[in-house]
Amino acid sequence: MKNKNKIVLAEDNSVLSLLLKSRLEKEGFKMLMAKNGKEAIEFIENENPDLILTDIMMDYMTGLEVVSHVRNQLNSKTPILVFSSSGQEDMVLRAFNLGANDFMCKPLSLSELLIRVKRMLL
Structure with missing residues (x-):
């Protein structure tokens, strides 16, 4: 796959972050790595990514706040996939109500994530 789509990945777990980045x-994606929601917003505002992957529970700014900022302040339609170890229904519903396009529970299946990423970028 010869794409150079830019993906912002906001994940505070460095091991998972490196695994996803690798x-x-x-697969040919250009990865912009953020350790928290605040860094993710800076990348999103400056780099205009094709896709945003964000954990929900992070320092400084949660993934839900990232989704809200992208949809409400930036008025961006950039696809957003959120993930969390807390797959509670209210968390999933909040993510979708704020404008997330997809949700995955941790632990993540790399193969499934890759399929979802490719679908969102079609």
């Missing part, structure tokens, strides 16, 4: 770069 797998997605292998």
Whole structure:
């Protein structure tokens, strides 16, 4: 796959972050790595990514706040996939109500994530 789509990945778990970065770069994506929601917003505002992947529970700004900022302040339609180890129904519904396009529970299946990423970028 010869794409150079830019993906912002906001994940505070460094091991998971590196694993996702490695797998997605292998598929040809350009990865912009954020350790928290605040860094994610800076990348989103400056780099105009094609896709946003964000954990929900992070320091400084949660993934839900990132989704809200992208949809309400930036009025952006950029696809957003959120993930969390807390797959509680209210968390999932809040993510979708704020404008997330997809949701995955941790632990993540890298193969499933890759399929979802590719679908969102079609």
